[in-house]
Amino acid sequence: MAMNHDQNREWWQEAIEKVKEKMEWVSEKSKEKIPYTTVNGTHDNRADKSFDADMGIYWWTNGFWGGMMWMMYQETGEERYARIARFSEEKMDWCLQDFYGLHHDLGFMYLPTAVLDYKLTGNPDSRRRALHAANLLAGRFNPVGKFIRAWNEQNQPGKDVRGWAIIDCMFNIPLLYWASEETKDLRFKHVAMLHADTVMEHFVREDGSVRHIVELDPETGEMIRDFGGQGYEKGSSWTRGQTWGMYGFLMSYLHTGKQEYLDTSKRIAHYFMANIPEDGLIPIDFRQPKEPCWYDDTAAAIAACGFLELAKVVPEYEQDMYRRAALKLLKALYENHCDFTKDNDCILMKCSGAYHDSRHEYPIIYGDFFFMEALFKLKGSGIFMW
Numbered sequence: 001m002a003m004n005h006d007q008n009r010e011w012w013q014e015a016i017e018k019v020k021e022k023m024e025w026v027s028e029k030s031k032e033k034i035p036y037t038t039v040n041g042t043h044d045n046r047a048d049k050s051f052d053a054d055m056g057i058y059w060w061t062n063g064f065w066g067g068m069m070w071m072m073y074q075e076t077g078e079e080r081y082a083r084i085a086r087f088s089e090e091k092m093d094w095c096l097q098d099f100y101g102l103h104h105d106l107g108f109m110y111l112p113t114a115v116l117d118y119k120l121t122g123n124p125d126s127r128r129r130a131l132h133a134a135n136l137l138a139g140r141f142n143p144v145g146k147f148i149r150a151w152n153e154q155n156q157p158g159k160d161v162r163g164w165a166i167i168d169c170m171f172n173i174p175l176l177y178w179a180s181e182e183t184k185d186l187r188f189k190h191v192a193m194l195h196a197d198t199v200m201e202h203f204v205r206e207d208g209s210v211r212h213i214v215e216l217d218p219e220t221g222e223m224i225r226d227f228g229g230q231g232y233e234k235g236s237s238w239t240r241g242q243t244w245g246m247y248g249f250l251m252s253y254l255h256t257g258k259q260e261y262l263d264t265s266k267r268i269a270h271y272f273m274a275n276i277p278e279d280g281l282i283p284i285d286f287r288q289p290k291e292p293c294w295y296d297d298t299a300a301a302i303a304a305c306g307f308l309e310l311a312k313v314v315p316e317y318e319q320d321m322y323r324r325a326a327l328k329l330l331k332a333l334y335e336n337h338c339d340f341t342k343d344n345d346c347i348l349m350k351c352s353g354a355y356h357d358s359r360h361e362y363p364i365i366y367g368d369f370f371f372m373e374a375l376f377k378l379k380g381s382g383i384f385m386w
């Protein structure tokens with residue numbers, strides 16, 4: 001089928017211009033911050049040490065602001081964006097030095113910062129940082145259970161989480177693929193693939209949806225149970241988790257060429273597409289109650305990135321289906337949930353961390369990150385960072 005996207009060009013080109021305009025002033029305002037969300041419209045700051053690992057420099061989302069700055073650097077060539085991006089990367093040295101609060105999220109933290117810096121500028125310090133991070137991530141691998149352990153005890157008091165693996169990690173293992181490609185040491189890739197194979201076996205359901213948390217026996221690797229995690233309940237489908245699975249398996253395919261990873265990514269993608277509501281706005285969980293209808297814009301933005309990448313690797317007759325799905329999600333975000341004014345330092349207004357959190361529908365930095373990533377992909381100017 002011939003592709004005709006010209007009728008859509010206007011709104012997403014306009015969206016890119018608005019994002020760039022916003023980044024121009026927000027980057028200056030927040031140049032010495034690592035934001036996660038906004039407080040009264042102003043970026044908060046997680047750049048300092050905090051014993052509450054969720055509140056300071058050890059927080060898992062601290063790579064995204066730097067990554068947004070690298071995207072802007074790539075888009076504009078302006079050095080000041082590189083300087084702001086390096087603020088995050090250098091502050092995060094505390095994470096490696098203190099070895100505190102580090103979980104499996106090393107990919108989210110170091111791929112959009114140190115790895116991107118190294119790819120774009122060849123900075124040798126960035127390469128060292130990224131390889132340290134990759135070694136720490138590989139060190140979380142349980143060779144008997146064949147999975148990467150997700151969390152440490154300190155965030156789950158009283159719970160034995162040695163056997164917990166989570167779908168999100170599919171988006172951290174690209175750090176291991178990068179390390180293998182960079183050092184030619186296949187062990188990183190082997191760890192990543194063994195983990196991905198375990199996820200394929202235990203997380204992906206018959207209908208193409210994925211579980212969030214699976215507990216495996218750390219002595220044998222046998223599946224013990226699963227949990228609803230950040231979704232509505234056990235058996236439901238947390239939308240951001242679906243996207244980590246869909247986009248994550250695609251990344252595993254791109255780095256390894258293993259066909260089953262592509263097939264799995266497509267199965268999850270088709271489940272996701274079949275559940276996109278008429279208005280294109282994505283809930284926190286596809287199986288949450290109708291009311292309250294809480295949204296999660298992060299899931300929409302990440303899914304759009306995944307669909308756009310899938311469109312690049314499938315046969316021509318399938319490409320339009322994925323691209324149309326991405327455009328539907330992005331257009332719905334652009335028309336309904338974006339704030340490009342100076343009232344708020346973030347762009348997407350209705351992101352949600354988890355269904356059972358006390359707070360829903362607020363700006364979250366990785367919503368903006370993946371929205372930008374998707375728009376630059378549409379334009380064809382984005383850098384391959386995962």
Ligand code: GLY
Nearest residue numbers: 060168230240353
């Ligand atoms: N990786 C945690 C999340 O997606 O919320």
